[in-house]
Amino acid sequence: EVQLVESGGGLVKPGGSLRLSCAASGFTFSTYNMNWVRQAPGKGLEWVSSISSSSSYIYYADSVKGRFTISRDNAKNSLYLQMNSLRAEDTAVYYCAISGVYSSGFDYWGQGTLVTVSS
């Protein structure tokens, strides 16, 4: 059974930093592309970042480019999102999601971790 468990969310002041983690199990983590998607309170879904299976290809939404860094450790079956220079508009539930099981969409999702940026 595919499991994705996010952690690392919390309350942070504007301009601060936070590192999210996503622990994966139930599949061969090193063979799949991974993603971060976020959802502001009461709002829709927004793609944040994607990383290929071997970290060769990395992409970011314009809204986070230059502030967020995605990475993965295939030996630890883990995905990360380093978030710097956080803004109020970054407040959201952050989900990790796997691509490529069925499609190039987001086939399985974690339960999400809430990031709140507020003074």
Added chain:
Amino acid sequence: EIVMTQSPATLSVSPGERATLSCRASQSISSNLVWYQQKPGQAPRLLIYGASTRATGIPARFSGSGSGTEFTLTISSLQSEDFAVYYCQQYNNWPPYTFGQGTKLEIK
């Protein structure tokens, strides 16, 4: 960037009836579209990929159709557990992946 537009924003349907949700892409995306279902407090769940293929474990009452720019998600006979928000998303031209704004399916 491809813009995805869903309609209606809210759809009120009685249990047992059919629901039809629409999604339009600002340019052709072939059949590279997925549908998700999201219930309150839960993560999205993949329903349909490739515009018309049900994901594993998805009941047959869910069906997807369309290609190019016009897509439809149909739920043939609504069950109580189907009332949720539904999102479409394209993966034809990315980055960025883009989502529709969602359709809330509510009980009439």
